[in-house]
Amino acid sequence: MKEYKIEGLSCASCAADMEEKIKKLDNGDTAAILYNSSKLKIDESASLAKVKEILATDGASLISDVEQEHGHAHARSNKLKLFLGISTGLFILTIIFETFLPNILPVIFYLTAITISGYQTFIKGLKNLFRLKFNIDTLMTIALVGAISIGEWKEATLVAILFGLNEYLEGLGMEKARKSMEKLLKVAPKEAILITNGVERVVPIDVLQQDDIVLVKSGEKIPSDGIVVDGVSSVNEAAITGESLPVEKEVNAKVFGGSINNEGVLKIQITKAFEDSSLAKILHLVQEAQETKTPTEQFINKFAKYYTPLIMMISLLVMTVPPLLFGGAWGAWFYQGLAVLIVGCPCALILSSPIAIVSGITRNARNGILVKGGVFLEQLGKINTIAFDKTGTLTKGEPHVEKIVEYDNRLLSIAGAVEKKSSHPLAKAIMKKVVETEVEFSESDEIKTLSGRGVEAIVGGIKYYVGNEKSIEHLNFDENVQRDIDDLKAQGLTLVIVADEKYVLGIFGISDEIREESKQVMDKLHQIGIKHTVMLTGDHIQTAEKVANQVGVSEYHANLLPEQKVEKIKSLHERGNVAMIGDGINDAPALAVADLGIAMGKGTDSAIETADIVLMQDHLGRLPSAISISKKVNNVIRLNISLALGLKLIALLLTIPGWLTLWIAVLSDMGATILVSLISLTILMERKNHEVT
Structure with missing residues (x-):
């Protein structure tokens, strides 16, 4: 499978339609258009020429180069704004000077404005109409043709302009969420300084192999996961962990690819090729995460399939029932029916979830x-x-000495001498405490492990025991020692007891640090x-x-x-x-x-x-922050669905008294789309109320 970036993908339902067409091509059955990340995955043997042809019918195109992609996206956005500006200006001027112009000129000007702002929609809608495929473009095309056919030139022009503006704003909202995600994904380094036989050379990170040595200067990104073999520095690991505070690194410390060396120079031995590194896996999973459909999204997509035909039926009933049964004027109710078609556009409903989901995943990934x-x-x-x-x-999963009961001042020095060479976690915890107290201790002469008990050692010619209760079973210690042992155990502490051949020197109470x-x-x-x-x-x-x-x-x-x-x-x-x-x-x-x-x-x-x-x-x-963000995403999606359906319901109710107009219909759809996009993008706003550091 090969991956391509798609430019001009601004409609989720259009993306689904294009995917269906591409799947019908030879070797195209596994193709997938990822709307949230604006990408196409397709078998390399499929015909790209035919893919481009399918995309072009909906105003989209394949882009392989990132720089080229941004240039195209910017150019397309400017083109849309220019066309909308020209058609809006022409519309306003025609309204102002309509009474001073010959009858035919206003019609020509309105038709020009309609063509400039709505020609793409009209062409796509006409093709869908011939295929009996009913989506948003089909509905808008029927509405435009209907409005023109009854001489509502002004209304038809306003519908075309508002719909063009709606499409532009819809694309803008999704693009904002995509760019936020892309910014997150740009943390991956591109090059590294590889050291081979003492010679430094700059290489792409994808040629790095395990055990390669790389040089990372101050301010540079660490190219892949590895171990510091030379140098001391602090490293910003925010790209991996979301933590902004630097982490000190020295020889033998682990480092992550994508983290930034703050100061000094580090030599790092690569332990993983970049594609296997933590950062690469994170970026891959984050990209994949954008495209998984939630139960809510699946429901919306299924609902939208039945929703559009239902709206068309309601529109037909509005056009025919009042004139046939109640003596209504055919022209007036035909107009109302066209308005119902526009109200039925499912844009805002389909958009209610994806922007919120991408924003939520991005926000959490940043953290x-x-x-x-x-x-x-x-x-x-x-x-x-x-x-x-x-x-x-x-x-923390690391034992530490929480309590010490000392009966003899030799306790710490003997414990240090015996535990110095041990790698046991409990021994390390005791040594850390001994070092903190700065007590002097000598080397043990001989150490013998006592299975299930602890160790036996000779220090200064005297035999000592360090271990659990079983290691001191041979001693006759007094009731005070037993009381202390029982007390420490009751506190949930693990005991390490130090004793010679006659007396208990003391007890270490060890716990896992919270x-x-x-x-x-x-x-x-x-x-x-x-x-x-x-x-x-x-x-x-x-x-x-x-x-x-x-x-x-x-x-x-x-x-x-x-x-x-x-x-x-x-x-x-x-x-x-x-x-x-x-x-x-x-x-x-x-x-x-x-x-x-x-x-x-x-x-x-x-x-x-x-x-x-x-x-x-x-x-x-x-x-807590992650849970709060997720709760907000769920609340935003519910609110978006309510707004999308609520505004449409209000608009539809206006048909009862006959108050629904084409421009009110478009405004209800556009208003819902704008609100849904803006509310979803609020998820990206940083708040730190639920973060605990």
């Missing part, structure tokens, strides 16, 4: 929240229950309408209770195996729509069972591939 499709964006706004994994989600933002996030979630926040963990009940109380979740469940987490998620479905948040690896089964799987990512492949939504930051701070 480092990757939503994989409009359907997931819509679902996020309906969530009322969120289940959280504990380790690595509500907590994330600073977790408590605030829970408060915000409850404020914005999340009724139930549930913590699911495999840890024992004391630890679960402690964390739950500190972060403020509604309820918690402990001692859970992965399959038990799945069962809990299933039971939570009884309360409504459930989201599960985890690290994207261990919690994969629970993420899959939930209505919505949300992963803590920081750019990891597994998180991006597993969940429906990925929080690219390594914390929950932007979660």
Whole structure:
């Protein structure tokens, strides 16, 4: 499949029609026109000449070069504005001087204005009429021909101008949303400085391979995911995580493609080709996300198929029933029927969803929240229950020393000597605490691992034990030590006990450090309408209770195996729509069972591939914001549908007293289109009310 950019794609229903025609071509059955991103995907063996011919019938064209595309789009926009300006000016001048002109001249001027602003619509509508295909262009063409046939030149001209303006504004709204998305997608770097045998040369990023060394100067973008092999700097990772604060990087630190080196010079060893990098995957998923149809969009598209023929039937009834049954004037009711046709244009209705969806996905992506499709964006706004994994989600997943009970002043120095060379997470937590206290410690002479207990070591000729309770079973310690052990365990702490062959020197109470933002996030979630926040963990009940109380979740469940987490998620479905948040690896089964799987990512492949939504930051701070944006998208779509149908209903009711005119009909459709576009674009406006940092 090859991908092309389409210029001049301003109508969703037209895009669907063009796609149908292209699919009928040889090797065109897999073709897809992506209206939201204005792209065509098609088999390379399909005839491009015939594709261009089909697109041209609706005023669109294929563009392969980005610069060329912007030039064409700008030229087309200017052309539309010029034609509308000329026809509007001619219309106004004709009205002013109509009484001073010979009878035929005003007609010629009105016809000229109609031609300038509505010829494309007329040609497309006429072709559709011959094919018995009824869409917006067909309806407008019938209305224009009908108005001209009964001598309503002024009305027909105003209809053509207003419809042209409506099309222009409709395209402008969608283009604004597309440009916002395109701006987001431009973060990808284009070139890199590759170092080969000490020689530097600039190369395109797509030639970079794993283990290549690249040089990244101050202010330049890092070309792909990699590891720093030389240099120290701070890096702006906003393109990946949405976080604007710089992150310090030194040798062996991981970096993401697309992030910006703030100062200094870094040498980076590439770990992934750009196409496999976190940024490339994010950009690809964001682009794909624009085109997934939500249940609401699917309903609107299905509804529109029946809506247009229904309007045509109503129009026919308006034209014929009053004259036949109630003695109405044929000319007057024919005019009313034409106005009904224009009211029936489904533009605003079809446009009520896509701009809002693209805006919502773009806004979240800017904040480092990757939503994989409009359907997931819509679902996020309906969530009322969120289940959280504990380790690595509500907590940092890194043990730290929370409490120390010291019986002997040798405690810290002996712990440092024994744990210095250990890579065990608990040993690292103890060493961090020992280093902070600046206590001096010597090297241990001999270390022996005691399975299921801890370690045994010789320091200064004396044997010491560092481990759990089993490591000190041989000692007869007093009741005070046992009381302290029981007390620390009751607090949900993991114990590391240090002892010699006679006495306990002290106890380290270790816990998984709770994330600073977790408590605030829970408060915000409850404020914005999340009724139930549930913590699911495999840890024992004391630890679960402690964390739950500190972060403020509604309820918690402990001692859970992965399959038990799945069962809990299933039971939570009884309360409504459930989201599960985890690290994207261990919690994969629970993420899959939930209505919505949300992963803590920081750019990891597994998180991006597993969940429906990925929080690219390594914390929950932007979660309330993402939910608020999704709720706003859903509210905007509902409001748009109400406005689109409401304004049309009001216009249709005007036919009862016979007050509906052609220009009121067009204004009702245009007003709905403008309102729908503007309201949808408000989603792009940045607000930080629900962000927790």
